[in-house]
Amino acid sequence: MRLAVFTGCFTLVKQIAVEASMLKVIQYFNIEPITPQKTNCCGFAFRSIAPNTSLYLTARILAYLNTFESEGILTLCNGCYLMLKETIYRLKENQRLLEIIRKHLKDEGIDIKSIPRIIHPIELFHDIIGIETLKNIANKKQYNISIATHYGCHALRPSTLPSFDNPLNPHKMENIAEALGFKTKDYPERLDCCGAVLLASKPELAMKLAYSKIAGTARWGFQLLITTCPYCFEMLDSRQEAVMQMFGEEPKLPVMLLAQLIGLQLGLNEKDLALNFNLSPIDRVLPQILKR
């Protein structure tokens, strides 16, 4: 299976572990990644202030990726995922806008010829690679590790857009973690925002949201939190120390990417999965996972 991988800006400039771990892991499942070099920003940053500009930017990506033969676009970032999904939805329901955008694209010599499938990493592991395959990797091994799942808002919301899971009560990430032999449980902060969208406009509020997410999750006794989104990873992992210090506490919640966790089970080494970039206290949980 060939998939075009749309990395998005934030992964490239801040969270290279997201791309590194995903590319390493999907090769094990016979997925051939295509990594286009000349894509632009998905336009998410302008979504609120210049909606049509952001739609145009996304449409440009769709048109550009049309030139590669692939069975879908794997988006690594929740923001990009929402933009691609929403743009397709908006353009389908507004033919006039679609024609205007196509006209501008044709000036550049590209066009939207077909509508690709947009794939979220959770969807990739749950529905394409499949739970049974993941169970085989785990080989019936059970870990005494309780995992908190974090989907990130834009993976599921707004709930009016078609989604790969129930926006109010998703379960696919739990299914994945359980297939891999870990324990999961529902917790009230599960669908809370990581705060990243407020980083530019209200940084203090962003940090406060991240704090209530991390501290709220930690009090339920989880040993590890997993996510897929580079922005969520930034807030919950990279900035965890800064966030906790703001409120006079120590970092307490190990955070990993879903692809990193699967990679460890596949026997990939920590460097290949860029685990050395994780800044949350994953050393607390890593030995238990590596003990096969």
Place this chain on the structure above:
Amino acid sequence: MNILDSSTKTAVFICHCGTNIGGVIDISKIIENIKNIPSIAVAQDHRFLCSTDGIETMINSIKTSNADRVVVAACSFRTHEPLFQEALHRAGLNPYLLELVNIRELCSWVHENERDRATEKALKMIRAAIMKIQDNQPLKRIRLPVTPAALVIGGGIAGIRAALDIAEAGFTVYLVEKEPSIGGNMAKLDKTFPTLDCSICILGPLMNIVAHHPNIKLYTYSEVISINGRVGDFSVKILKKPRYVREDLCRGCLICIAKCPSKTVDEFNMGLSHRKAIYVPFPQAVPRIPVIDTASCLYFQKGICRACEKLCPANAIDFNQKEEVVEIKVGAIVVATGFEEYNISQVYEYSYGRYPNIVTGLQLERLASSYGPTEGRLIAPGLNREPRRIAIINCVGSRDERHLPYCCRVGCMASLKHSWYIKHLMPEAEVFIFADEVRASGKGFEEFYRRVRLIPGVYIVKSKASEVRGNPDGTLTIKAFDPAISSEIAITVDLVVLEAGIVASRGTESIKNLLKLGALNSGGFLIELHPKLNPVETAVDGVYICGAVSGPKDIPDTVAQASAAASKVISLLSRGYIETQPYSAIVDESRCSGCGVCSSVCEYSAIKIVKKKERSVAVVDEALCKGCGACVGSCPSRAIEIANLKLNQIDAMVAEILR
């Protein structure tokens, strides 16, 4: 038939209905047009044809013009056909020589903004009706006898009230209840709002009268499995599930229950406690005869135990009891199958079922009840101490487009009543009601609202709660936006009560299918014949509905409806006969090939294929035929048609409209 040389004389009356029709359609233009049709004896308009003056004018005109058939262009036959038919009768004409054209609902109301085209359409409709009526025949209604007995389905307060009213009038009533006892949801309530009288204290006496009334035959632990026939003559099959306890021998000592070793979840207490495998649902149950639940009985599951059988002093336990089908005949049916709480674990944000210490309104009723799981003590199941702070959230699932779009009509008052319970049991407790509005429109409701909100320690937050979150210590945090201070608030409590939305009870859909009642309202409720004028009738003659089966209702409204349904039944049964509508299907035997397609599409089983002179032909039972016309469309030989809507009449209408 060509109306230009017709020998018939048709009178046409057009109603303005004030401005409803006259304000859109140019009636004088229509009169001018149709006056030129030779068969027209008179063409008149009137501001309000259904007024006394309108009717009298109509009768006079028919008489003086010697018209022999009448077209009325006005409103819906549903509301006005009987009135105009009566006018024809008084003018000396057969009432079925009337054609009512609905130029209001089907024309002026829907084409308000295109008057010229509306006039054109109304003219076509009226001209088509004139064409059609040329071939109308005088029809006669048939009188059929009525079986002087009634079936009431559902033994809650609605069914109990309806059954008692009908029985008091001297008719036999069969009351069928699927649970082991009658009483329904009202038996689960501790008190009733706004008067706070003890629910079982006012319901219990009625339950006992039902049990011993000479005219009431009570079938508990039974279900209706088939209904056939028509108004006045229904035959009904009732399935009596085996209790494994002989009703004729059991003395109600309940030793069997005390000795039964097997336990399972208690449905009557809404899952908050356990009951034995042999049980009566609650102390006041009617009849006071236990039932063995085979799913949890050790004998039925493992073939051991039989303690109840050994210890019963009356030898009433009978493990060999089989289910039994009883067949009865009734003239009328009342459906009162009531409501249940919406499955609120689907309202994910309120966390029902995800964290302990969250109960529904009905569960709180059981906790507060003296014969409930805690004998009237309020506990928080996951906390091991009395709750001190309690939150009540209104409209859970109700008024929510994702779940139930309608108002449950009892939640607001129930939340006030529940606050009163809590303050009554624990005067020091603090109660927070989250309600974006409190609807207190019933009799005595506003006074009760004032009384409760003045109790110190009862706080009403005028806001819809956004989320309920569990905490590791077993407490719960409610998040809401409080518009009074324009800020998000979070309140941590020990117990959360969710006032759940109301849906029709689980059995409603199968009853609907048995009775062929057509569609259901959102929430699964049965639809009344007319929301204002026929609130207890249904689309099927002789079938009446009352109580929460037609929509959420409080007890006073339910009881009023039950008596209304009963009075409809009594008036039908005491008259003793019904008159059928005469629009039944007619078979042209010379064309009929006896293929049987018509009888297979007939929803009312009114058509049979019989042998006549060595040929198979279709025969219609006029008492069962509703004149729906399904057979007409299905017949490949054009051999079956409806009286006064014959195929040549339809052809004439179509030809006129396409002219």
